[in-house]
Amino acid sequence: MDVEQVRAGGGPGQWWGHGPPWMRRWAGEEPDGRRRPWRSTLLLTVFVLAGSTFAAHVQEGERADLDPFARVLLLIACGLLLWRHRYPVAVVFGTAVTAALYLGAGYAYGPVFFTVAVACFAAVVAGHREAAWTALGLLCAVHLLVAHWLYRWLPPSGDAPASFGQELVVTGWVVAIVAVAELARVRREQWARERAERAQAARRRADEERLRIARELHDVLAHSLSVIHVQAGVGLALLDADPEQARTALTTIKSASKEALGEVRQVLDSLRTPGDAPRAPVPGLDRLPELVEQAARAGLTVQVEGQAPRLPPGTDLAAFRIVQEALTNVVRHSGSRHARVRLDRAGGTLRLRIDDDGPATGADAGGSGNGLAGMRERAAALGGTIEAGPRPDGGFRVLAVLPAGATEETGENQ
Structure with missing residues (x-):
């Protein structure tokens, strides 16, 4: 239409x-x-x-x-x-x-x-x-x-x-x-x-589509730009003392920016030709190893527990974006260089838990503050919930509960 x-x-x-x-x-x-x-x-x-x-x-x-x-x-x-x-x-x-x-x-x-x-x-x-x-x-x-x-x-x-x-x-x-x-x-x-x-x-459909696009762009750009921000700082700091490490940081920046451009182009293509099939597959939890690798390039070690189940496309995309945004927030706002991602499936429910040990740094890395709101919107659109806040023993936790559909098939252990 x-x-x-x-x-x-x-x-x-x-x-x-x-x-x-x-x-x-x-x-x-x-x-x-x-x-x-x-x-x-x-x-x-x-x-x-x-x-x-x-x-x-x-x-x-x-x-x-x-x-x-x-x-x-x-x-x-x-x-x-x-x-x-x-x-x-x-x-x-x-x-x-x-x-x-x-x-x-x-x-x-x-x-x-x-x-x-x-x-x-x-x-x-x-x-x-x-x-x-x-x-x-x-x-x-x-x-x-x-x-x-x-x-x-x-x-x-x-x-x-x-x-x-x-x-x-x-x-x-x-x-x-x-x-x-x-x-x-x-x-x-x-x-x-x-x-x-x-x-x-x-008007309601247009508003929902506008919010969906805003969430996609925010998640793509926030994650990639956070990696670029961190690596640019590393490159500047080591440019004279350790040129080889600075070269590695610049390579990471190039890779992250290329991936961000590809995902932004995919979102813009969907606007230019509504209803057409996307040229690239929609991201899902099968790309969790890529997130772990990108986080490692930004200096964050991520431990993944559990298996990524096969999910409906909408739930799979939402789960991927929630993990991506949670790891981006760790890079931005946490002094911890270690995070844990746990995936649990029970019946028709998927539980995602992302923890870091803190403490908070107070740095925003240029963030807009819309990450948690976007995660909640994604979960609510599927009938799920998001809980996010400090842990009693320090650090920060994001807990997402999403409907996982009826299929019981799972992917490879991450």
Whole structure:
């Protein structure tokens, strides 16, 4: 999923997450203030004019004939719909008043009421429910007054009160408008919630990926730069007194920097081509001898106890990075030149214990202080735990408990 899809909250073509295009147009989301719904309004205008002409022909003798004033009212009611997205409240009241004038003038019952329905629908979907129902209620009140009381003084002459069947038809139309508009409003709110949830999930995934990359870079760079820092100090101190030892320190710096560049390049490649298989194997406990060798070049003797079990890739990487960070902290912060790494597997649990004899030196070697936090994040992401702190007899201990999966196969004794 690329950046544009994350921002949109879904993949290509997934319009149903935001509502179909016609619903976004009804809701006023697609028109950007410079475009108006010309096509739909033009089609509705043709329908209203043609339907009203047909209704006048069918109701000839019962209602007044369509004259220029009636057609002007029809055009006004339809024309107002061009602004139904920008000014939904004004449009719904405007169409209701226009339809009331049309009804009071005694013209034929017909599609003019569709303009009120469309305006009411747009207002409800846009969130102006009270205005829509008020306008619709006023129109219904005018209809009742005209149909059962004012008809005596309004055209056409000799008109009779409306029948009970006609009132049922009007009531049915009102109920239909209310039901459809409310259904559209509820569905739109549901789409909005789903879109917000997808956006939040995308942000959460992005944050998790950012933290993962930050942990990887921190662990790679902190370990390698700590070795480089120590060896650079050795090289500077022995440059004149023992050139051969200084050469060995420079060789160690070259090796550590080359390895760090390779691992950083692997992390950056995963950013450039997300989803592709890594070019180099993901580090795991099978590379524990390399850590021991690197620590030895930095002047730290590491004793490994136990066997490295075969683990799921995620757990294997986390275990390797925890040991790497713990040894890096010994190089940085401990006066001890000896550390012990113990691996114990019991059932589906792997216990990693890294000890040094101290004492703490107080030197940070340029560290950021995020090592322990990164280890805890790695363990928590797998459902494991990390305990780190001074030992009662001196020194420092890191104890990690990680889920090891169901496999019982183990690697070579380290």
